[in-house]
Amino acid sequence: MNDLAQEAARLDAADPLAICRSEFLIDDDLAYLDGNSLGALPKAAPARVAQVVQKEWGEQLIASWNDAGWIGLPQKMGSKIAPLIGAQTHEVIATDTTSINLFKLISAALAMRPGRKQVLSEPGNFPSDLYMIEGLEAQGLAERRLAERGDIEAALDENVALLLLTHVHYKTGEMFDMVRLTKAAHDVGALVLWDLSHSAGAVPVDLNGANADFAVGCGYKYLNGGPGAPAFAFVAEGHLANLQQPLSGWMGHNAPFAFEDDYQPAQGVDRLLCSTPSVIAMSALEVGVDLIAMIGMGPLVEKSRALSEFTRAAMARHVPELTCISPADPAQRGSQLSFRHEHSYELCQALIARKVIGDFRAPDVLRVGFAPAYVRYADCARLVSELRDILDSGEWQKPEYAERGAVT
Ligand SMILES: Cc1ncc(COP(=O)(O)O)c(C=O)c1O
Numbered sequence: 140m141n142d143l144a145q146e147a148a149r150l151d152a153a154d155p156l157a158i159c160r161s162e163f164l165i166d167d168d169l170a171y172l173d174g175n176s177l178g179a180l181p182k183a184a185p186a187r188v189a190q191v192v193q194k195e196w197g198e199q200l201i202a203s204w205n206d207a208g209w210i211g212l213p214q215k216m217g218s219k220i221a222p223l224i225g226a227q228t229h230e231v232i233a234t235d236t237t238s239i240n241l242f243k244l245i246s247a248a249l250a251m252r253p254g255r256k257q258v259l260s261e262p263g264n265f266p267s268d269l270y271m272i273e274g275l276e277a278q279g280l281a282e283r284r285l286a287e288r289g290d291i292e293a294a295l296d297e298n299v300a301l302l303l304l305t306h307v308h309y310k311t312g313e314m315f316d317m318v319r320l321t322k323a324a325h326d327v328g329a330l331v332l333w334d335l336s337h338s339a340g341a342v343p344v345d346l347n348g349a350n351a352d353f354a355v356g357c358g359y360k361y362l363n364g365g366p367g368a369p370a371f372a373f374v375a376e377g378h379l380a381n382l383q384q385p386l387s388g389w390m391g392h393n394a395p396f397a398f399e400d401d402y403q404p405a406q407g408v409d410r411l412l413c414s415t416p417s418v419i420a421m422s423a424l425e426v427g428v429d430l431i432a433m434i435g436m437g438p439l440v441e442k443s444r445a446l447s448e449f450t451r452a453a454m455a456r457h458v459p460e461l462t463c464i465s466p467a468d469p470a471q472r473g474s475q476l477s478f479r480h481e482h483s484y485e486l487c488q489a490l491i492a493r494k495v496i497g498d499f500r501a502p503d504v505l506r507v508g509f510a511p512a513y514v515r516y517a518d519c520a521r522l523v524s525e526l527r528d529i530l531d532s533g534e535w536q537k538p539e540y541a542e543r544g545a546v547t
């Protein structure tokens with residue numbers, strides 16, 4: 140294990156992104172491997188939020204809608220997220236939550252394929268993705284169809300209106316081939332909606348290169364926008380003029396301040412808006428996205444793969460009792476590794492007690508994420524050595540580690 144720590148120290152010393160950790164408020168002794176669930180706090184965010192609250196809201200009050208640019212935040216944030224996901228700036232907007240954006244875009248896709256009701260997805264997709272289809276099914280607007288990952292292409296036929304997939308699977312880290320599946324869906328006349336919650340800011344995404352129709356994703360994971368940060372939504376340029384979404388709130392109107400009785404959708408991606416933007420949350424998100432954009436997706440992807448490879452190899456060598464269920468090829472997985480063990484829950488709790496933070500996903504998965512902007516090789520080495528020690532000492536058997544908490 141000494142060798143592992145030494146190798147980690149050598150890699151950290153040579154890491155061009157090592158300096159980026161100082162942009163985040165994370166204790167030096169914390170190995171935070173859960174940025175795939177909630178990203179860390181950028182150090183600049185509290186001051187930015189305080190400025191918005193004290194100056195823009197406190198002093199300038201309503202004038203800030205124009206003077207501080209509040210009204211344009213969804214578009215401004217959309218245009219900053221767009222290059223991270225291979226989209227044009229006018230194709231992305233930051234608004235609402237991922238679940239709500241899923242609802243809007245599933246509905247919009249169904250409206251574009253009259254005569255077809257099926258929305259195809261995979262069993263075990265993130266719950267909201269599946270539940271949103273169910274919600275529309277209950278209203279008689281959709282029909283949910285599920286096919287296992289390997290059977291999706293065979294399941295695509297002329298009844299499918301929309302293929303809805305999560306690009307990087309939240310539990311296993313498996314990554315779909317976006318280009319291949321988008322083409323397969325288009326070949327039967329279906330549209331495709333990609334959930335990029337576990338992709339944006341961590342893995343290469345080229346929505347336009349893949350000819351994708353729609354996408355959604357979270358702002359609070361690798362984009363470090365803070366708990367409940369606004370989500371984003373993408374609509375390919377060619378669909379913008381025909382897009383009809385059901386949450387026709389006033390902010391998605393072509394002229395919101397005309398206060399007309401009849402809804403007239405805004406031009407372009409603005410029509411995905413429903414309500415007043417969440418200004419304070421949006422300002423925190425801006426700090427997180429600016430940091431990721433400044434570091435750049437190329438270096439982030441390279442480090443993400445190196446961190447996960449280092450960890451996968453070290454786990455296989457030193458902790459073989461845990462079975463890695465993420466793909467062995469880094470190009471086929473997201474910025475995470477998932478391991479199966481009968482006592483994953485207890486192991487996760489024991490790790491947390493030692494300030495190594497991963498998470499547990501039922502029934503038996505220990506999940507660790509590698510947010511490349513701030514995770515160190517030393518954090519990965521610590522995961523491995525602490526796990527070895529927790530198993531060897533039997534510490535995981537402490538009764539308090541078996542008590543199931545309320546969330547996460
Ligand atoms: C893949 C995926 N989709 C959707 C969501 C739901 O996001 P939200 O809670 O912002 O609606 C999450 C995370 O919670 C997720 O991981």
Ligand SMILES: Nc1c(O)cccc1C(=O)C[C@H](N)C(=O)O
Pocket residue numbers: 175176177309310546547
């Ligand atoms: N959004 C979350 C929350 O409010 C509480 C706990 C966890 C979350 C998550 O984001 C979970 C995450 N999407 C996952 O991949 O499991």
